Amino acid sequence: MQCNPDNVIYMDNNATTRVAPEVVDAMMPFLTDYYGNPSSMHTFGGQVGQAVEQARGSVADLLGADASEVVFTSCGTESDSTAILSALQTYPDKRHIVTTRVEHPAVKSLCENLDNLTGHKHRVTWLKVKADGTLDMEEYKASLSEDTAIVSVMWANNETGVIFPVEEMAKIAKERGILFHTDGVQAVGKIPMNLQETDIDFLSLSGHKLHAPKGVGVLYIAKGTPFIPFLNGGHQEHGRRGGTENVASIIGLGKACDLAAASLTDENTRVRALRDKLEQGLLSSVPKSLLNGHKENRLPNTSNISFEYVEGEAILLHMNQYNICASSGSACTSGSLEPSHVLRAMGVPFTAAHGSIRFSLSVYNTEEDVDFVLEKMPAIIENLRKMSPFWEE
Known part of the structure; x- marks a missing residue:
């Protein structure tokens, strides 16, 4: 099955970017x-x-x-x-x-x-x-x-x-x-x-x-x-x-x-504001979610968020149904049960490290992109937690 690039919400720019x-x-x-x-x-x-x-x-x-x-x-x-x-x-x-x-x-x-x-x-x-x-x-x-x-x-x-x-x-x-x-x-x-x-x-x-x-x-x-x-x-x-x-x-x-x-000014103003809106929206609407990394001393486009008691690859698969592209901080998608070496080095709890998602924006992202992700993500996490044996309300 092919994915129409016109319908993609692309927030995986730290993996690779669209060629301008x-x-x-x-x-x-x-x-x-x-x-x-x-x-x-x-x-x-x-x-x-x-x-x-x-x-x-x-x-x-x-x-x-x-x-x-x-x-x-x-x-x-x-x-x-x-x-x-x-x-x-x-x-x-x-x-x-x-x-x-x-x-x-x-x-x-x-x-x-x-x-x-x-x-x-x-x-x-x-x-x-x-x-x-x-x-x-x-x-x-x-x-x-x-x-x-x-x-x-x-x-x-x-x-x-x-x-x-x-x-x-x-x-x-x-x-x-x-x-x-x-x-x-x-x-x-x-x-x-x-x-x-x-x-x-x-x-x-x-x-x-x-x-x-x-x-x-x-x-x-x-x-x-x-x-x-x-x-x-x-x-x-x-x-x-x-x-x-x-x-x-x-x-x-x-x-x-x-x-x-x-576009350096745009990257550090508009893109940063979109990143912050996405991040604050997810952290406030999804219980048991946490930011990984220093809050201020970061690139303007990057947000790594852990959603406790769910698996990163499962989150990505459900996001994929809406053509939302991001990355998991977990290496599970490569066949390993070990979470990211970065998150392990930071001491992120095991229950959170496996459910980390990296959102990385670019100058091509829009406020509509962020709104769409904020609309879909809470339900994705809620549904996955219902299936998780580790989740307790």
Whole structure:
């Protein structure tokens, strides 16, 4: 059965976003007429190369960076791995990594593999989070040592939207001669950034989280940061990432960054207000529901709410009947009985962690979308609780 996209209430933007129509329009000529290789010496390819450089400038403007610091990759995961592995190769005598227990799997899985890698003796410190999803800065300071090669901490959590103080953390790392990487995938385009005023060495972003296509990302590498490429090959990206550029998607990402810069105020006012209306409406109309994450220190579009004594995947299935798209904080949909590692790290009660739903809005959401969800959700939860052996009125 197919779903008509015109009838969808889409609130799963932290998973992926709609490609903006303006982005599609910008990409199309480079899928049809302007197909030259940007590295070619002839004019036909050279004009494609100029378009890539223009897109690089758009990304840099959104980040508050210099265009020379922007390296195009295939995705956020590649960018994360590139930054962390580069640091470990740059400082082979330093085997220590500092990260958090609530990182995205792109960082978490890599660090787990390095932690367990036989013969390499890498050591990972996993920073805890408080009940509201925030970090203990004293624990962070105490975790750094002479053996630390890199700190990798996400700018904003993908499940709760909680924002971490990465600028302050980068400054502390810099004072101790330690490289600092942040997974900025969820934060870029949602909150203002000016990387040139920070001590951040590496930042990762992914196009499909800000209305560009899937399959394109960026690794920001601050000027002067020692760097060893992950993908070796041709001279593309000034020798920092081999492989012919994904031109059309890069052009799309550049346009998406222009749009994101223009809509930052809307994101932090109108979208935030819609998020707050949705959140307050659900918390007030559904008994035994609770907000996961710091109430204020969050991305403007993200709300993670637990509905006690029901299962997240059951909620999503009932929401799906109304074409409402969101995500569960539980990993049950992947066949695991374990709730989200983020919520477990926060100490969310078992009865609530399994029933968590992440709503993540975008500039395309409307007040009518929010009203529709508020109309349907209370009955969905009430009906599921009637079937739950753990629910007691």
